[in-house]
Amino acid sequence: MTINRQRRQSAASAPGATPEAIIRINDAGHLGAEGPASLAGVVERGDARGRELGFPTANISVPHADIPDGVWAGTVQVEPATHGNTYLAAVSIGRRPTYYRKGLRLLEAHLLDFNANLYGLTVLVTLHVHVRAQRRFRDTEELVTQIRDDVNYVRSWAAEYQQ
Numbered sequence: 478m479t480i481n482r483q484r485r486q487s488a489a490s491a492p493g494a495t496p497e498a499i500i501r502i503n504d505a506g507h508l509g510a511e512g513p514a515s516l517a518g519v520v521e522r523g524d525a526r527g528r529e530l531g532f533p534t535a536n537i538s539v540p541h542a543d544i545p546d547g548v549w550a551g552t553v554q555v556e557p558a559t560h561g562n563t564y565l566a567a568v569s570i571g572r573r574p575t576y577y578r579k580g581l582r583l584l585e586a587h588l589l590d591f592n593a594n595l596y597g598l599t600v601l602v603t604l605h606v607h608v609r610a611q612r613r614f615r616d617t618e619e620l621v622t623q624i625r626d627d628v629n630y631v632r633s634w635a636a637e638y639q640q
């Protein structure tokens with residue numbers, strides 16, 4: 478699924494969704510009344526665990542300390558300079574506490590309905606709705622169950638967003 482237009486969206490109205498918070502961030506990456514926030518970066522190599530979990534991610538570093546950790550309903554545009562396609566994404570920002578005590582802070586975007594290698598390409602990630610905090614899960618199975626719910630949330634949010 479691709480999305481080519483942007484408009485403001487209230488998470489509270491997304492069907493079946495119970496987001497933890499609705500956070501608006503302006504274009505400079507600061508929390509504020511204006512939203513949503515966009516961050517561009519070159520996709521880096523992850524440790525490939527995402528693919529094993531069934532949820533491969535495009536990873537970029539997060540320079541804005543004031544963007545809160547957590548999981549977001551987002552969109553990702555590939556190569557924005559040449560107006561590449563935009564995809565829905567479940568975006569995780571944080572230190573992956575399930576696997577690391579003090580992991581590197583990363584933005585990881587799982588693009589929905591997309592299966593190609595993005596290493597070295599520039600992506601523009603837009604964070605629309607803060608869905609939940611990053612958590613430490615007991616095991617991989619619990620994390621995968623939660624990510625599946627996150628992806629379902631993003632789809633229901635998008636169904637509303639595209640109307």
Ligand SMILES: Cc1cc2nc3c(=O)[nH]c(=O)nc-3n(C[C@H](O)[C@H](O)[C@H](O)COP(=O)(O)O)c2cc1C
Nearest residue numbers: 523524525526527567569573574575587611612627
């Ligand atoms: C939608 C989504 C939600 C995530 N939520 C969490 C989380 O709450 N806690 C956590 O430890 N890791 C979370 N992760 C990160 C995964 O641990 C990570 O993607 C996985 O370990 C693969 O890492 P890799 O990209 O370095 O291979 C999430 C990832 C995604 C895509």
